Amino acid sequence: MTLRICFLGNSHIACVRQAWQTEAGRWSGIAPLFVGAHRNLLLETAEVAGKLVPTSDGAARAFADLAGIDHVDLNAFDAFVVTGCLVSLGCIANLYRDARWLDLPSIAAHEDLASEPAVLMSDAAVQMTAEDILSRRLGLRVARHLRDMTTRPIVVTSQARVSAVIEQAHRPGVRAHHAALRAGDAANLSALFDSCASRACRDAGATFLPQPRHTITKDILTARPFMDGAVRLTADGSTPQPPRDITHANARYGAAVLDQIAEHFGVQAV
Template sequence: MSLRICIVGNSHVAALKRGWPAVREKYPDTTIDMFGTYGTSFLDLSVSDGKIIADSETSVAYFKLTGGSTEIALDAYDRIVVVGAGARIFTMANVLKTLCPPFMNADLLRGSEGGDRKPVQKLARFYRGQEPSLVSSALMRQTMIARSAKTPAAALIRQIAASSSIPVYHLPAPFPSSTTLALKPKSAISRLVGMGYGPLFSDILWDAAESAVRGMADVIRPPENLLVEGLLTDSIYSTGAARLDEELGEHEDDELLHMNGAYGAVVLQHMLERMAK
């Protein structure tokens, strides 16, 4: 059965465009069109008369560059995939500096069985003398969901779902490169990983992303073997990271947020396998 897929997103579409040739032959009956636009210009996308339309000079230029058109007719496809434009992970992690859920509560850890003070000491360094508000796990969850629901990706997904019955998927931006640990050791992300909370915080992020678009889109998580400590992407996938405008060359070696074609190929194959189920 043939499958027509449209991928629309921000600059993270570049890795998928770079990776598609490596897996295309495995899916001869699948066609994929990709449209991407940079950063805040994603906000200039809207849905009208069954079409995703680029409404600004920047989004028009990049839609033409990446997909060859300024608009996407939803009924021309069997699946729509929205890439990136979700909650920024560094911003989400910084929430923990002002809101302290139970797993980050040093007083609870201090009274836990075993009396190991190392987690308490690491938490003290994490908060750096600040006094965050203690919140329940439920309140923390709702806070993160609310932030995810306000993202450009969630807004576009709501518009698509209101205009079409075509299945929609959301492929969030990759987790930052594992080089974050060396280049930004004091960041909240690096500190969370250092305390062993990477997988736990990752679960919170995925729950928020999935809950924000539940009933409108299926969220696709990356394969676990791409990740380090559940919260970072192995640096082999950030080396030679792709740009939407290939004439600008690849990203610098210290790029933390964008990935290369190898990442795109693995994620695309994972995505197609998920759609086949």
């Protein structure tokens, strides 16, 4: 039996689509449609007579240019997968910039917590904040948007953690990652992300699939073999990401995600 899956995502869908294009036969139990749209365009859609149709020119162009369609027949699929869409560990790192909590290993080493720029928060406040941040991320918004239109299974896959290249090369926006690695807090951040993303997805009527373990290094980074050589979300999928990009994964990562989805749905993968 072939499972018909509609993949929806922002620029991070490119790695999954590229993996499929590279070795489609590996997932013979899956018949996919890839619907990519940049930024928040996936939300500029509505359900009309069982179809997901664009409600803006930008969304219509994205459907046409990137997937060659003008709508998605919601009844033509057995499941929906939302991929990327800022469901990332980055939101936990953002929280870590300004806050600490008692579960963190680094807290035990502090003699004067009040002198730290970051505020001490209760575990409950941290958990609720993390879930709240995630629930407002595009992936969860798209999941809720879909849930209002279909009863079919909806899966949200984790966006890849940032590239391990940051260990060797300076990149902006990852000071919290470096701080967590130095302080020994990375494993806690990783676990917090996975647990909060799971709950946020459950609340949205979806299932969260965490980042495949073998693609992760040092808890909060993605190993370079899964990041180097990523492509942008374009019609032909051949434009490389800028050299300094650290957030987009490559086709090898996309393949790991497809393996994960195949396993989740119990369909054949070679």
